Amino acid sequence: MAIRFNKSGEPIKMASKRGNLRNFKVEPNPTLDVYNNLAKSYDKRNQMMEFVLSKGRSIFSVIKGDVLEVGAGTGINLKYYNAEAKIIALDWSNEMVSQAQFKVKKYNLDNIKEIIVGDIQKLSDYFDPESFDYVTSSCVFCSVPNPISGLKEVSKVLKPSGKLIQIEHGLSTIKPINMCLKFFDPYTYKRLGFHLNRNHIRNLENSGFEVTYQHNIDPTGIFRLLISKKSFKYEI
Numbered sequence: 241m242a243i244r245f246n247k248s249g250e251p252i253k254m255a256s257k258r259g260n261l262r263n264f265k266v267e268p269n270p271t272l273d274v275y276n277n278l279a280k281s282y283d284k285r286n287q288m289m290e291f292v293l294s295k296g297r298s299i300f301s302v303i304k305g306d307v308l309e310v311g312a313g314t315g316i317n318l319k320y321y322n323a324e325a326k327i328i329a330l331d332w333s334n335e336m337v338s339q340a341q342f343k344v345k346k347y348n349l350d351n352i353k354e355i356i357v358g359d360i361q362k363l364s365d366y367f368d369p370e371s372f373d374y375v376t377s378s379c380v381f382c383s384v385p386n387p388i389s390g391l392k393e394v395s396k397v398l399k400p401s402g403k404l405i406q407i408e409h410g411l412s413t414i415k416p417i418n419m420c421l422k423f424f425d426p427y428t429y430k431r432l433g434f435h436l437n438r439n440h441i442r443n444l445e446n447s448g449f450e451v452t453y454q455h456n457i458d459p460t461g462i463f464r465l466l467i468s469k470k471s472f473k474y475e476i
């Protein structure tokens with residue numbers, strides 16, 4: 241479904257076949273432009289990567305309850321979710337959201353309740369505190385401009401017992417590989433919108449999360465499955 245804008249450039253709230261499509265105003269950003277431009281060709285470009293990523297995506301089939309997927313992109317994860325989970329998906333690119341809407345119809349996914357245009361760095365403007373049992377993401381915090389602020393927003397909308405489940409690529413434990421990642425980082429950021437050299441574990445710890453599980457999806461440890469819970473160790 242294409243997203244329409246009113247005369248002042250505000251996205252128009254529309255009713256979709258699968259429930260409401262809420263859209264929030266997103267500030268212009270160069271990374272957002274990259275993803276809007278890539279949206280139509282994204283799945284085709286990523287076919288090779290799917291050999292690795294699909295191994296991690298199956299984790300989403302076991303979770304139930306209220307789930308928020310952030311940075312849902314073209315909706316590649318949507319078909320993996322458990323039929324009993326209630327999913328809200330969010331991405332700041334309206335072009336990506338259009339692709340995800342198409343998949344919801346194609347696979348007849350009744351468990352996808354809403355797809356929302358919005359910025360991860362502003363989740364608490366859109367949702368009540370402690371709304372979700374799970375927040376999920378795949379290959380997202382490599383591209384969020386301020387990952388710490390995004391993760392802090394995730395923490396606000398997660399229930400106290402909630403979990404953040406991520407598939408991310410970032411720095412490996414193998415040093416020579418990291419030199420390559422750092423070398424190519426400016427290129428991938430400019431052309432493809434993501435960084436290669438992010439340290440997700442450190443970012444999680446600096447945002448009030450405790451990583452409870454990590455698993456290398458590929459032998460280099462670049463792609464990882466990370467499960468984190470809210471850390472209460474600084475609370476009095």
Ligand SMILES: C[S@@+](CC[C@H](N)C(=O)[O-])C[C@H]1O[C@@H](n2cnc3c(N)ncnc32)[C@H](O)[C@@H]1O
Nearest residue numbers: 275311312313331332333359360378379383384
């Ligand atoms: C590399 S793509 C991954 C898409 C999808 N999760 C997947 O696994 O194929 C990163 C996605 O994160 C979205 N994204 C990046 N920063 C965001 C932000 N601040 N708010 C919402 N979405 C964001 C991009 O628009 C893009 O769709």
